[in-house]
Amino acid sequence: MRWKYLVPLAVFLVLCGFLFKGLYLDPRKVPSALIDKPAPEFVLPQLDESAPQIKKADLLGKVYLLNVWASWCESCRYEHPFLNELKRRGEKVVMVGYNYRDDRADAKRWLAVLGNPYDYCIFDRSGKEAINFGVYGAPETFVIDKKGVIRHKVIGPMSEKVWKSEVEPLVRKLEAM
Amino acid sequence: MRKILFCLLALCVAAVPAAYQAAQAGEAAPTEFDPGTHKRVLGISQQLRCLVCQNQSIADSNAELAVDLRNQVVAQIKQGRTDKQIIDYMVERYGDFVLYNPPLKASTVILWLGPVVLFFAAFIWGYVALRRRKSVVSATERRLTAEEKKRAEELLRGLKE
Amino acid sequence: MIGELGHYALILALVLTVFQGVLPMAGASRGERSWMAAGRTLAVLNALLLTGSFAALAWSFYVSDFSMLNVARNSNSLLPWYYKVAASWGSHEGSILFWALTLSWWGGMVAVLGRRLPEDTMARVLSVMGLVLFGIVAFMVMTSNPFLRIFPPAAEGSDLNPLLQDPGMVFHPPLLYMGYVGFSVPFAFSIAALIGGKLDVAWARWMRPWTTGAWVLLTLGISLGSYWSYYELGWGGWWFWDPVENSSFMPWLTGTALMHSLAVTEKRGCFKIWTVLLAIITFSLSLLGTFLVRSGILTSVHAFATDPERGVFILAFLIIVIGLSFLLFAWRAPTVGLGGNFSMVSRESMLLVNNVLLIVAMSAVLLGTMYPLFLDALGAGKISVGPPYFDSVFGPIMLPMLFLIGIAPFARWKEADPAQLARRLAVVFALSVVLAIPVPLLMGRWSHWVFIGIIMALWITFTALENIRERGRNMKGSAAARLASHPRAFYGMHIAHIGIAVFVVGVALVKGYEAERDVRMYPGDTVTVADYTFRFDGVKDERGPNYMSSMGEFMLSKGGRELGILNPEKRSYYSTRSMPMTESAIRHSITGDVYVSLGEPTKDNGWIVRVYSKPFVTWIWWGTLLMALGGVLAMLDRRYRSGSSRRAAAKGEE
Numbered sequence: 003m004r005w006k007y008l009v010p011l012a013v014f015l016v017l018c019g020f021l022f023k024g025l026y027l028d029p030r031k032v033p034s035a036l037i038d039k040p041a042p043e044f045v046l047p048q049l050d051e052s053a054p055q056i057k058k059a060d061l062l063g064k065v066y067l068l069n070v071w072a073s074w075c076e077s078c079r080y081e082h083p084f085l086n087e088l089k090r091r092g093e094k095v096v097m098v099g100y101n102y103r104d105d106r107a108d109a110k111r112w113l114a115v116l117g118n119p120y121d122y123c124i125f126d127r128s129g130k131e132a133i134n135f136g137v138y139g140a141p142e143t144f145v146i147d148k149k150g151v152i153r154h155k156v157i158g159p160m161s162e163k164v165w166k167s168e169v170e171p172l173v174r175k176l177e178a179m
Numbered sequence: 180m181r182k183i184l185f186c187l188l189a190l191c192v193a194a195v196p197a198a199y200q201a202a203q204a205g206e207a208a209p210t211e212f213d214p215g216t217h218k219r220v221l222g223i224s225q226q227l228r229c230l231v232c233q234n235q236s237i238a239d240s241n242a243e244l245a246v247d248l249r250n251q252v253v254a255q256i257k258q259g260r261t262d263k264q265i266i267d268y269m270v271e272r273y274g275d276f277v278l279y280n281p282p283l284k285a286s287t288v289i290l291w292l293g294p295v296v297l298f299f300a301a302f303i304w305g306y307v308a309l310r311r312r313k314s315v316v317s318a319t320e321r322r323l324t325a326e327e328k329k330r331a332e333e334l335l336r337g338l339k340e
Numbered sequence: 341m342i343g344e345l346g347h348y349a350l351i352l353a354l355v356l357t358v359f360q361g362v363l364p365m366a367g368a369s370r371g372e373r374s375w376m377a378a379g380r381t382l383a384v385l386n387a388l389l390l391t392g393s394f395a396a397l398a399w400s401f402y403v404s405d406f407s408m409l410n411v412a413r414n415s416n417s418l419l420p421w422y423y424k425v426a427a428s429w430g431s432h433e434g435s436i437l438f439w440a441l442t443l444s445w446w447g448g449m450v451a452v453l454g455r456r457l458p459e460d461t462m463a464r465v466l467s468v469m470g471l472v473l474f475g476i477v478a479f480m481v482m483t484s485n486p487f488l489r490i491f492p493p494a495a496e497g498s499d500l501n502p503l504l505q506d507p508g509m510v511f512h513p514p515l516l517y518m519g520y521v522g523f524s525v526p527f528a529f530s531i532a533a534l535i536g537g538k539l540d541v542a543w544a545r546w547m548r549p550w551t552t553g554a555w556v557l558l559t560l561g562i563s564l565g566s567y568w569s570y571y572e573l574g575w576g577g578w579w580f581w582d583p584v585e586n587s588s589f590m591p592w593l594t595g596t597a598l599m600h601s602l603a604v605t606e607k608r609g610c611f612k613i614w615t616v617l618l619a620i621i622t623f624s625l626s627l628l629g630t631f632l633v634r635s636g637i638l639t640s641v642h643a644f645a646t647d648p649e650r651g652v653f654i655l656a657f658l659i660i661v662i663g664l665s666f667l668l669f670a671w672r673a674p675t676v677g678l679g680g681n682f683s684m685v686s687r688e689s690m691l692l693v694n695n696v697l698l699i700v701a702m703s704a705v706l707l708g709t710m711y712p713l714f715l716d717a718l719g720a721g722k723i724s725v726g727p728p729y730f731d732s733v734f735g736p737i738m739l740p741m742l743f744l745i746g747i748a749p750f751a752r753w754k755e756a757d758p759a760q761l762a763r764r765l766a767v768v769f770a771l772s773v774v775l776a777i778p779v780p781l782l783m784g785r786w787s788h789w790v791f792i793g794i795i796m797a798l799w800i801t802f803t804a805l806e807n808i809r810e811r812g813r814n815m816k817g818s819a820a821a822r823l824a825s826h827p828r829a830f831y832g833m834h835i836a837h838i839g840i841a842v843f844v845v846g847v848a849l850v851k852g853y854e855a856e857r858d859v860r861m862y863p864g865d866t867v868t869v870a871d872y873t874f875r876f877d878g879v880k881d882e883r884g885p886n887y888m889s890s891m892g893e894f895m896l897s898k899g900g901r902e903l904g905i906l907n908p909e910k911r912s913y914y915s916t917r918s919m920p921m922t923e924s925a926i927r928h929s930i931t932g933d934v935y936v937s938l939g940e941p942t943k944d945n946g947w948i949v950r951v952y953s954k955p956f957v958t959w960i961w962w963g964t965l966l967m968a969l970g971g972v973l974a975m976l977d978r979r980y981r982s983g984s985s986r987r988a989a990a991k992g993e994e
Contacts (some may be wrong), residue, residue: 007673010617011666014624018659020710023717024637025651032230033722035274103243129247136272138230138244217858228724234582236726241939275721280728281711286720290711294704294733301696309684309692 034136034144034155041068041144041152042134049101049109049123056124058150065176066096067169068144069120069160070132072104073112075140081159082116088165089119095173099123102132102140145169147176216256223252223262227269228279236279343408346396347487350437353389353444354477356382360447360470364463368536376463380451383466386473387448394428394441397486401428407493410434410486416499418886418914426509427500432634432650433486435513439630440476442514442521447473450525450550457546464532469524475657483650502887502913502921508568512561519558520591520626525550526598527623530616531665534672539612544605547619549975551602555595556971562588563964571926576854576935576952578960581730583638586709587629590702594622597698599971600691608688608753610679614695620669624662625702631658637713683755690748697741704733735789742796742844745837746803750810768806772798783853783955793848800841804834829977836970843963849956850932856952860942870953872934873897874906879938879947887913889923892938892947896927903927908938933957 045057069085071078089097099120101109106125113123126132135144136155145154154172156164224238229245237245237252248269255265269277281287323331360382367375397410401424406412414434415427429438447469454462480486500509529547533539565585570578579585598618604611632638635651682688708725715721746768750761776794780786811830812822857869863878877893894906906925913921924937932955939948 004674007670008666010621011663011670014662014666015659017710018655018663020714020717021631021635021637021655021658022652024713025635025648025655027637027713027716029636029638029712029716031722032274032276035270035272129243130251133247133251133272136274138273226728228726234580234726239577275723277724279724279726281723281725286715287711287723290707290725290729293707294700294737297700297703298737301700302693305692305696309689312678313681313683 031157032138033157034152036136036152037154039152041146041150042131044124044131044134046124046126046131049099049106049113049125051106053122056122061096061098061122061146062150063148064096065148065173066098066121066146067173068098068100068135068146070100070102070135070137070140070142070144072102072140073108074104077159078141079116081141081161082119084159084161084165085119086117093173094177096121100132100137101125102137103127103129143169145172145176148179216253219256219262220249220252223256223265224249226266226279227252228277230273230277342396343400343405343487343489346393346400347485349389349393349396350477350481350485350487353386353393353440354474354481356386356389357470357474357477360386361467361474362470363467364470365467365535368460368463368467373459376459379463379466379470382470383444383447383451386470387444390437390441390444390477394437397434397437398425398428401425404497405493406495406497407489407491409488409490412490412494412497414497414500416497416886419500419505420885422510423500423505426504426513429513429517430500430504430509431486433480433484435517436476436480436484436634437486438513438517439521440473440480442517443469443473443476443524445518446522446525446554450528454546460536461529461532461538461543461546464535465525465528468528468531472524472528472661475661479650479653479657483647483653499886499913502911503572505886505913506568506572508564508572512564512568514561515557515564516561516588519554519556519561520588520629522550522554522557523591523595523598523619523623523626525554526602526619527665530619531668534616534668537672537675539616539676541606541609544602544612544615547615548599548602548606551595551599551619552971552975555592555599556968556975558588558592558595559964559968559971562592563961563968566964567961570957571924573922576856576954576957578957579727581705581708581727583709584629584633586705586730587625587632590705591622591625591629593698593702593705594618594625597695598622600694604688604691605679608680608682610682610688611692611695612676612679613673614692616673616676617669618695620662620665621699624658624665627658627662631655632709638709680754682753685751685758685761686756687748687751687753690744690751693744694741694748697737697744701734701737704737705730708733739792739796742800742840745840746799749803749807749833765803768802769799772796772802780852783849785853787852790848790852793844797841797844797848800844801838804838804841808834827977829974832970832972832974832977834970835973836967839963839966839968839970841963842959842966846956846959846961846963850954850960853955854953854957856950858939858948858950860946861949862944862946867949867951869934869951870932870955871898872903872951872953874934874936874949874951876947876949879941882909884911887911887921890938890941892925892936892949894925894936896934896936906934906936908936910938928958930958931956 041058043058045055047055071082085097088095097120099118099122101123103126106127109125113120129137139157141159143156143160144152145156147153153176154168156168160169221238225236227237227248229235229237229240229242229248231242231244232240235245237248252265255268260268266278275282275284281290283291360379363375363382364379367373367378400408400411401415402421404411404415404417404424406415410428410431410433414431415424419427427434429435447466450462450469451466454465457465526547529543529550533543562585565588566578569580570576598615601611601615601618605615631651631654634654636648637651708729711725712723715723747761747765750756750764772795775798776791779794780790783790808823808826808830811826812819815822815825817825855869857867859865859867861867861876863876866873866875868874873896875895875897877895879890879892882889882891888911890910892908892910894908896903896906904927906927908925909923911921911923922937924935926933926935932953935952935954937950937952939950941947
């Protein structure tokens with residue numbers, strides 16, 4: 003058998019290897035370009051008008067989850083009970099909500115009905131600051147450390163599985179630092 | 180007298196918006212501020228991918244994110260940034276994925292050079308193969324024997340008639 | 341009940357395809373004539389069963405049987421009947437059934453029309469097709485059953501995606517599927533020939549019309565898809581290098597190479613290995629495309645809802661069918677033999693270059709399409725490869741081929757004289773260059789790419805005409821008689837090539853000179869693009885069979901003369917999946933289209949409007965139609981009709 007005639011088969015098998023791997027990847031997930039980079043500076047109002055404006059400096063010194071959500075977002079509704087659960091369990095991590103391109107009244111109503119696990123909730127009506135975070139949809143959750151550096155981004159809804167495998171170990175590690 | 184003048188002035192002032200409105204129902208106002216900016220916005224937007232769409236640039240898409248990013252591009256142009264600075268700004272935040280045209284980096288060398296290399300390699304291979312083929316075939320070919328030649332000539336003569 | 345019958349037909353087909361796949365092949369190696377003959381009966385039976393099965397599905401859609409899951413998910417009682425039927429191939433399950441249907445038809449056609457094939461060849465061909473059909477039907481029955489019921493039945497369907505509620509949906513998928521599934525026939529012929537060890541000129545001759553037929557259908561399918569996205573999507577694009585578009589384009593490229601390679605094998609007995617390899621590659625690309633669309637591996641506007649389990653099944657199917665085919669190829673290719681000799685400059689060598697270029701082009705498209713996956717799988721980051729990459733890579737590869745199209749018909753078989761070719765064609769080339777100069781200037785702005793494109797288009801056209809003239813030069817009789825005496829295949833070749841020239845003109849001019857304006861308009865305002873002026877006369881509400889529409893009215897004029905009214909719309913469909921759809925209004929003309937599309941209403945009663953000028957864009961699709969016409973002529977050549985061989989010999993044709 004002349005070896006050159008095996009080339010098409012070889013090329014094909016290599017291709018299939020990639021295709022198989024590809025079945026378990028998600029082509030739409032865009033990984034964050036800001037991992038291990040400082041979170042952007044921001045000054046934004048909170049969802050509750052009576053609360054003072056929040057800036058990045060206010061959140062330094064603690065490990066927190068920045069959860070991007072909106073009342074128009076289906077998957078956020080799916081994820082929210084888990085966030086409530088995290089709060090209920092008394093997990094030692096600060097939860098900061100980031101309301102993205104939403105109507106204030108709608109957002110408040112949503113939280114009133116579904117529960118509010120957030121220690122703070124930022125309100126970004128226009129979504130302009132969100133661009134600095136590289137947000138492209140909801141829900142997304144950033145894990146940010148005490149020095150204000152982004153350490154991880156969860157794309158899509160947070161769940162028990164994601165928490166246990168990706169987020170919890172990281173949060174523990176960052177807390178200890 | 181003063182009252183009349185005052186009324187006239189008021190009328191003039193009132194007339195200005197109306198005149199402006201009349202002037203407006205002519206050439207439509209561009210959504211961007213001038214054709215030059217619009218061209219730049221288009222040029223940059225066509226290089227940026229809409230992340231929530233499937234295979235569209237932010238120039239072509241009407242998704243909310245695409246509109247937001249386009250507005251961001253406009254804002255940056257007004258701030259005086261260059262095209263490269265604006266694109267770098269987007270890549271800083273969204274990674275290489277946001278580039279509609281893949282960048283040339285170590286990881287994309289195969290992508291960009293692959294076709295070129297393939298093109299030339301194919302021709303070189305083709306040339307070599309043709310050469311080799313010629314020798315293989317002529318080794319197995321043989322000339323007609325005298326008898327075969329005679330038969331061939333007879334047949335050809337037969338067809339001509 | 342009808343649905344259950346359809347389901348039953350499918351299961352019956354599953355069993356019969358096993359027989360079709362195994363029995364005739366075994367019969368061919370054992371010389372059992374009854375087994376071999378059974379292949380034809382089975383192929384026809386399976387075609388009938390799948391037709392029945394698909395008819396059951398289509399009927400369920402037609403009567404809006406919402407107790408069937410597929411109908412409930414993809415249709416709606418308010419849909420016009422033709423979209424209801426078209427919705428049957430709008431989902432993954434329905435379209436896979438359509439895939440199987442098309443494959444069974446091709447098998448049935450080979451069984452019925454291939455009467456003069458030797459029986460062992462026929463048996464092996466039908467077996468191969470039976471095996472492939474088995475795989476598809478098994479996939480359906482196990483993972484993608486279109487006949488699943490739901491209880492309780494839905495009160496109303498979720499509706500066909502509004503983007504698909506268009507005549508394009510009625511014609512594009514069927515044509516496309518018939519095309520790339522049709523390449524299963526040359527594939528089966530090649531596998532049969534490799535197994536039987538008989539790769540000869542007769543084999544090539546049998547394969548040719550089937551290959552051309554599949555190619556014509558695929559050309560039309562892709563062309564229609566392109567035209568559809570042009571007028572449907574609202575921003576004038578006609579090709580996006582979307583992964584699914586690429587999946588249909590890659591088999592087209594290698595299918596074109598296959599057609600040309602077959603010409604050489606039939607005429608000169610060489611390129612047999614090329615032909616077999618190309619046949620296997622082309623159908624493999626069809627299968628690969630089927631996989632890519634349904635596996636969730638790549639993002640695309642066309643991708644169906646995904647499921648890794650389905651993906652694994654199709655991948656396994658791919659590995660078995662294609663892997664075994666390539667293995668068979670590697671094993672048997674050395675025994676095939678090289679065929680006649682030809683010199684470095686000859687028609688054969690030019691067609692070889694043609695093959696090589698098309699394969700390189702296909703590889704470039706494959707590389708670009710799969711590269712994001714490669715990097716992601718290797719953990720090397722996430723990039724996206726968009727149209728700019730493909731545009732910059734594809735054009736330069738195709739350029740030498742355009743040049744060759746002009747020369748090859750003049751090159752003699754076996755040995756051509758380069759000096760003589762150069763002498764004869766230099767004048768034509770010079771003429772092409774000279775006549776190309778005014779074109780960009782007339783369009784308003786110089787562009788190198790437009791210049792080169794027009795040179796190539798003129799070059800191809802002039803050389804075609806010159807070749808026709810030259811062929812008749814040594815004949816006797818009037819000009820008309822001489823013209824009539826050329827074989828259809830000869831005209832087919834030149835018409836198809838001229839189709840390419842027309843296509844190139846369209847692409848060059850539209851890319852070089854398209855223009856758009858993005859404006860905010862109030863009633864009474866005008867906007868101008870190129871030489872066309874649009875006057876906005878307001879928007880009114882209209883009602884369609886299953887949607888509400890905001891219909892804009894624009895008066896189009898050019899040079900002061902009113903040309904007509906354009907009505908772009910923004911439609912909201914009643915169904916739950918409603919999203920406002922843009923229906924643009926286009927005015928076609930030979931020299932270009934103008935296009936107006938409604939954006940969003942502004943708060944102060946204005947509207948965002950986009951207007952485009954697309955010079956010569958319809959030449960793109962006229963070009964592809966000419967290509968298809970050329971293919972049809974080639975298929976209808978007398979050489980492939982029964983009883984023609986004697987007449988052909990008497991006339992002394994090549």
